[in-house]
Every structure is written in structure tokens, then in C-alpha cells.
Amino acid sequence: MKYKEQLSIVSAFMIPPDTTMRLDCPFCHNKNTLSVTNDDYLLSWYCFHASCKAKGTEKKGVSMKSIKKIFDPQPVVESDIFNVPDSFKQVYANQKAVNWAKAYNCWEAWSWGRVRLRYDVKQNRLVFLIKDFESDEIRGAVGRSLDRETQPKWYMYGNKKYPFYCGEMEDAILVEDCASACAVSSVATGIAMMGTSYNDDWNKYLKKFKTIFICLDRDATTKAFDISNKIRYVGNTKVIVKILDEDLKNFETEKIRSIIYDK
Numbered sequence: 001m002k003y004k005e006q007l008s009i010v011s012a013f014m015i016p017p018d019t020t021m022r023l024d025c026p027f028c029h030n031k032n033t034l035s036v037t038n039d040d041y042l043l044s045w046y047c048f049h050a051s052c053k054a055k056g057t058e059k060k061g062v063s064m065k066s067i068k069k070i071f072d073p074q075p076v077v078e079s080d081i082f083n084v085p086d087s088f089k090q091v092y093a094n095q096k097a098v099n100w101a102k103a104y105n106c107w108e109a110w111s112w113g114r115v116r117l118r119y120d121v122k123q124n125r126l127v128f129l130i131k132d133f134e135s136d137e138i139r140g141a142v143g144r145s146l147d148r149e150t151q152p153k154w155y156m157y158g159n160k161k162y163p164f165y166c167g168e169m170e171d172a173i174l175v176e177d178c179a180s181a182c183a184v185s186s187v188a189t190g191i192a193m194m195g196t197s198y199n200d201d202w203n204k205y206l207k208k209f210k211t212i213f214i215c216l217d218r219d220a221t222t223k224a225f226d227i228s229n230k231i232r233y234v235g236n237t238k239v240i241v242k243i244l245d246e247d248l249k250n251f252e253t254e255k256i257r258s259i260i261y262d263k
Ligand SMILES: [Zn+2]
Pocket: 025, 026, 027, 028, 029, 030, 033, 034, 047, 048, 049, 052, 053, 054
């Protein structure tokens, strides 16, 4: 089906702003295979069924949210504003980016709208956008290189003040990288350190969780216990350290659930 026709059908769903929904696909008629995202500036859709080619991205006019911003300006620290570069495209613009996200268990989080992924054409990276814990605004981005030549493997765009997180659960799992944070997000909210040392400013985000599991690998054992000491006295949050031999991004949801919650 032509792009224009797809657009008119997808627009008719009237997806609310800042929402991702899964729907029965009107193009291939498979159940629950179409993901539609209504961002502030983009309407995008993608069908997960192998036989279906439905996908697209449409730039919208100025949204209500942006209009509200103009008339109702919030005091924002200038250095916290992150301007999304033009080189960030929709993730399915690049097959390698899609394959990487699938191989490391980020795809489910993406398809349910828990993470905003992009593809950076300039740096050939799969990009994870960092949201603000409170306002949901974009505060930065982290890109994973998709070839050996592009270094470093993980690159931080913008400031490093905000941790990457994925999911909205009662418990949280602190992990090393964004892909692991996405992989755990059906079990608990994933929070990625991104190689940075623990920032005491993060306490204000972490105290809302019931339990925080710190899951780092054996090389980072000392770091894991240092962090647990910093968080332990924040609110009523319970802190549990789990030293792992393998990254959580290598596992699927049920395996992660048992690693975290089984004795
Ligand atoms: Zn379809």
C-alpha cells in the first residue's frame, strides 16, 4: 500500500500525544503487530509481521505540547536542553540497528514504547534517547556503534547528568549499559550507569523505588558495593547487590526475572 494511504489510515487511529500503541495491523490483518508512536513532532508506525511492509514516519506540524511550551515557559536550566541532531533517524531506517536492538533484547521495550530508539546516520550508531525522570523531556542520548571502526563503542551525546532509564516499575535494576536497561524493563525499571561513576544527584530519582538491584559484573564488584552504600540511606529503598558473570542484555525476560527474584 502506498505511503499516503498508510498515513491516512494510521492518522485516523488518533493516537494520543506521547504514546505508543500496539494494534491489529490494518494492512496485513495480523493481530497486535502494528506499533504506532505519536511523538511530539513525529507520527511513526511499523508492523512487526515478517510478511508486512507497513512502516513510515511523518513530520507533524507544531504540536499542542510545543504551543503550550511557548505560552507557558517552564524554567529549564539551559545546559539541560538537548537538541536532537538532524542525523538521528527512525530506528528502522537501518537494518543493522534493528538487528542489534533485537539481538540484545531491546526490541520489546521499543515496541511497547518504553524506550525511544533512533539511528544516527552520521556516526552509524543505534541511539537510545535519555528521558527526564519527571518531565519525560529528552535530556541526552547514548549511541552504540554498529561497526568496529566507530569508537568508542558507547558514545554519550550532550551532558552526562542524567542516567538512562527504561520502564515504569516499582523496583529498579541498576545496570552497566542502555541495552541491559531495556532488556530488564519488563521485570523492573532499568537504569544504566553508562560507565560513569554514581552521581549523588541520582538519589532523588532512586528513592521512589521499593527495591533497587545493583547488577554489575565481577570486575565492578567494589563499585557495586560503593554504590549500594550511597543508595542505602535514601528513603526506604531496599538495596540488593547481585554480581553477574554475564550482561543482562544477553537474556530474555523470563531468565532475567529468575536471576533477579529467585533465590
Ligand atoms: Zn502488518
